[in-house]
Amino acid sequence: MVTTLISCASDKALKQAATVQGTAQARVTLPAYPEDCRAKEPHAALTEGAEIRSILKRERAALDRQNARTDRCATFYDDTARGLK
Template sequence: MNRAASAKGQAQAGVLLPALPDDLRKQEPHATVVEGQPLISILARERQALDRANSRQQRTVEFYDDIQTRLGAR
C-alpha cells in the first residue's frame, strides 16, 4: 500500500523542467538601415542576423530534445 501511495504521489507531483537558457529567449533585431549605405551591405547584415536567429532556434530544439530524452528514460 505504501508503494502504491508513493507511486501515486510521484505521478501527481509532475515534472520540474529546467530553466530555459536566457539566450534562447533573445529576439534578434533587424539590421539598421543607414541612408546612403549600399543595399548589399544591409542585406549582408540582415543575413547575419538571420543566421544568428537560426542558430538560436537550433539550440532551442536541441534543448527541448534533450529534455524529452531525459524524461523518456524515466
C-alpha cells in the first residue's frame, strides 16, 4: 500500500511539473485591454423643467456613444483572437 501512495504522489508531482512547463511554453501575452472598453455611459441628466424631447435626444446620444464603444471593443477582441490563431 505504501508503494501505491508513493507512486500516486510522484505521479501527481509529474503532472504538476508538466502543467507548469506547458503553461510556460504556451504563454501568450495579451495586449492591454483598452480603458475605454471598461467605461460606463451615464444616462442623460434629468433636469426639472426640461423638455422631454431634449432629454430623449441626450439619452439617444448617450446610447450612440455606448454602441460605438461596444463596436470598438468587439473589434479589439476579434483582432486579438484572430492574432492568436
